[in-house]
Amino acid sequence: MIPELGHYALVLALLVALAQSIIPLYGAHRGAGRLMAFGEHAAYIQFLLLALAFLALVQSYLVSDFTVLNVVQNSHSLKPLLYKISGAWGNHEGSLLLWVLMLALFGGLVALFGGNLPASLRARVLAIQALIAVGFLIFMLATSNPFVRVIPPPLDGRDLNPLLQDPGLAFHPPLLYLGYVGFSLVFSFAVAALIEGRIDPAWARWVRPWTLVAWTALGAGIALGARWAYYELGWGGWWFWDPVENVSFMPWIAGTALLHCVSVVEKREAFRAWTVLLAILAFSMSLLGTFIVRSGLLTSVHAFAVDPERGVFILVLLFIAIGGSLALYAWRAPKLSGGGSFQTISRESGLLLNNLLLSAACGTVLVGTLYPLFMELISGDVVSVGPPFYNQTFVPLMIPLVILMGIGPFLPWKKADLGKVFSRILGAALASVAIAALAAILLGGGPVMAVLFLGFAAWLVLSSLVELADRIRLFRAPLRDSLARLTGLPRRQWGMTLAHAGLGIAIAGMTGSTVWKQEQIETLQPGQSLEIAGYELVLERVDHITGPNYQSEQAVITVMVDDNPIAVLLPERRFYPVQRMPTTEAAIRITAGGDLYAVLGETDQALSEGYLLRVYFEPLVIWIWVGTLVMSIGGIISIAARQPVTKAKTKPKAEPQPAE
């Protein structure tokens, strides 16, 4: 009964979405207030229906209803409760439902908070948002219905892929989708603005917080994913330039660019056509990600079950959404160019350069991701593009970007005095060089790039702090004055400072853990030990453990420094009998200086009767998580920034607005 209710709610949601995509659009065209207002009611109803469908699926997982095919394929009665819940979105159908639910959530939020938007813009945004939902709901009902029953029901389920049985999975996909789908709203705003033919500071003030929501959620989702890969996959790596990682990274880069140029539209009304294009591209990249993950187009560790039929369906959706919006762009955007003028040295040109570099970076990742596919189609050669490509293309692009990031916030709008700016940042620059030099001496040299990037990390943190100190006139005004200024700073200011400094912190972690990583692989008998980075690891014994839905070998390793035990590491090697799949559970000792990371490998009987231990020392890796967390906090603070009042609500909502 519950699954049928869920299925029925999905069908109803499709019908509501259809109405929501047509009626307000027509109403906005005719200037009919009643028809436009329909969009808001429909948005609420659509959200409630999809929430109902989602809860129905979760309920089916909770009670292990093995008459539902989706539950059979991805759950097991013995699975821990948390993974029963998260299992609902740990598969193609369920995650698609979550995707559509978020789409409706953003529609509902516009209906709820959009009171001060011009009625026609609000109606059009809601209609476009519903149009996207229509596409995905048809896709779901036609090819990927999560509520399909199976008769006769099996006795038990096939369990969830053990790699996905991790607390990280409970939060990583929802955050990632919140980001992906958040850009849908920005996209809807862009398309609505193209239809209206008008983009003004009020539009930008609306788009900015939604871009921030998507940007923050996507960034946090990517960071959680990296963290999950770090401790679950057992290679001690946190980023592999895997196609699926790349497709989540690209909308984030595009979103970063959008975030910066939307404020130019807001303050100076320049870059309008470019901003709209970025808004379309950010969501296009999200859709592209959905397409690649679910079609089996590229090989990846993350891909869902390969199904070319679904692939063709999503490609059609992609073609309508991206192709349609870009065509609309080609038609309407030429009217949008122009705007406030500015000098060569100004905040505008700084942001222009920022956007050029970010676009180039995004394009680089796109080329690297799709190159193998196109190469294979054109020449038949199978190639793979790995970290060396990105190290030689993406990383160098980051150098000017990071330098600019430190300078940009000091540049005033319209026209800047370069000499003045330099004198303000000279201290931070010199201190960064000193820190890089110190790091080089302490670490006994090391690759030039690594030392350079440690300097950049310092530069980002220091220049952000200097800019903050500048703003509150620290040491120039009485301390009490400065404190008053500090508490009175606009939240956007805090957001920027935290985001820039957070990236600096994360860069330090990325550099340290990539360049100075140490690795030891040895076969040990109980009682033997190995040494890494000044630690001595003694393998005490290996225990056999039975978990709720797995069996496990657990190594007990004592970590010694100067013959004193300081910690015990318990890496595991699990075997999940239902999925017949082994996983490694790494044991990690986290310190500010670096992580000690131990993995119990396969028992190599050919070599000896010992246990294969892989041990890594990952310097500074914790700072990646700290840095990304600081960036996310910056994003959240900035979202909550009070929006300057644009237009007083003079008219009641239902009153018709004149058509243009």
Place this chain on the structure above:
Amino acid sequence: MRKGTKGLLFLLPSLIFVAAAVGFFLGLDPDRDPRAIPSPLVDHQAPEISLPAVEGLGLPGIEPAMLKGAPVTVVNLWASWCAPCRIEHPQLMDLAEEPGVRMLGIDYRDQPAAAVRFLKELGNPFEAVGFDQEGRAGIDWGITGVPETFFLDSEGRVRHRHTGPIDADTLKNNILPRVREIGGLTG
């Protein structure tokens, strides 16, 4: 900028997207396997191998002559310590039932006693099993890991290679048609 060029500039994103979409469509060809790793051995003579028998197994080792003659010779690299090999094994048993197929195993970096136990427990699909203690054959054949399977024609040329375990679907939809094609057998 002239008006025409400017319009073209705004059209550019659409054009790039359409080109990409055509590529995506071609890439969705169901016969295309993005996981396929081409082996330099494909369509070349298989490397000569001569491996001793596994002690206590009661099967002969591998002689170079065994790689030719049968319509299809299947060379499977496996080990008792390899968990995916366990998953793959039932499919190898099915494959051995196919007419015209000669199954050869290479026991990769294993212990004889464990290997004997493995085949006793799961059944033996092989006519002969060579014992590759140092992993020499693995290097000669350029494997990425165990299990890995090579399909040779009657001339001893490598015609197909499969990396990783062969699951039931792959056997039915991918491997068996290839085996019949190599052996010149239909149905």
